[in-house]
Amino acid sequence: MSVGNNRILDDPIQQFKTWYTEAIEVMVHEPDAAVVSSIDDDGFPSSRFVLVRKIDNEGFLFFTNYNSDKATSFAQTPKVSLTFGWLPLQRQVRIQGTIEKATREESDEYFFGRPRGHQIGAWASPQSQIINDRKILLKRYEEITAQFEGKEIPRPENWGGYRVTPTVIEFWQGKPDRLHDRFRYRRINDGWNIQRLAP
Numbered sequence: 175m176s177v178g179n180n181r182i183l184d185d186p187i188q189q190f191k192t193w194y195t196e197a198i199e200v201m202v203h204e205p206d207a208a209v210v211s212s213i214d215d216d217g218f219p220s221s222r223f224v225l226v227r228k229i230d231n232e233g234f235l236f237f238t239n240y241n242s243d244k245a246t247s248f249a250q251t252p253k254v255s256l257t258f259g260w261l262p263l264q265r266q267v268r269i270q271g272t273i274e275k276a277t278r279e280e281s282d283e284y285f286f287g288r289p290r291g292h293q294i295g296a297w298a299s300p301q302s303q304i305i306n307d308r309k310i311l312l313k314r315y316e317e318i319t320a321q322f323e324g325k326e327i328p329r330p331e332n333w334g335g336y337r338v339t340p341t342v343i344e345f346w347q348g349k350p351d352r353l354h355d356r357f358r359y360r361r362i363n364d365g366w367n368i369q370r371l372a373p
């Protein structure tokens with residue numbers, strides 16, 4: 175199969191990595207930013223950006239607060255979509271899949287590789303909760319900075335990774351005259367079925 179002049183790869187993760195590398199090469203801003211959409215309490219879709227930090231054969235990993243609104247919706251309905259948009263390349267990738275927490279080791283590895291200020295931020299922000307004043311956040315930040323002065327900052331229990339295991343991945347390449355290319359990979363047993371879709 176081909177997308178434009180390029181052959182499309184049999185494995186969508188490899189295809190994704192090819193496009194991701196090309197997005198980095200042309201210096202797309204935040205190439206690892208993706209919109210993750212979940213279903214909230216009322217059945218509405220709810221979408222927000224995250225930064226996808228690791229991509230491997232098992233899926234797409236991002237990190238967040240396990241007490242956040244998104245975490246609540248993942249627990250209720252562990253089905254999500256992830257959408258990447260590399261607009262200077264006229265490219266979009268849409269992923270549907272199931273979501274589960276990453277392993278403790280994966281969360282630790284990422285957390286301990288973060289700058290100290292980010293680690294303190296993970297402790298300081300009760301993500302998604304209502305706060306009446308920004309000063310409260312800054313005060314918590316200062317308190318936690320003092321609390322861990324001269325010590326290694328542990329990973330908060332309520333902060334870690336999620337893995338999206340894809341079941342459908344669609345690649346969209348913009349072309350002249352609106353005759354764009356769309357390819358959809360659907361997981362079947364151990365492999366992937368690939369179909370071209372009308373744009």
Ligand SMILES: Cc1cc2nc3c(=O)[nH]c(=O)nc-3n(C[C@H](O)[C@H](O)[C@H](O)COP(=O)(O)O)c2cc1C
Nearest residue numbers: 207222223224225236237238239242243244245302
């Ligand atoms: C470019 C971009 C990247 C972001 N990356 C993350 C991220 O990796 N993890 C995260 O928890 N929030 C991230 N955010 C903030 C989220 O979009 C969101 O505001 C926050 O996670 C709270 O979402 P929730 O209340 O639906 O749980 C990012 C926002 C932007 C604009």
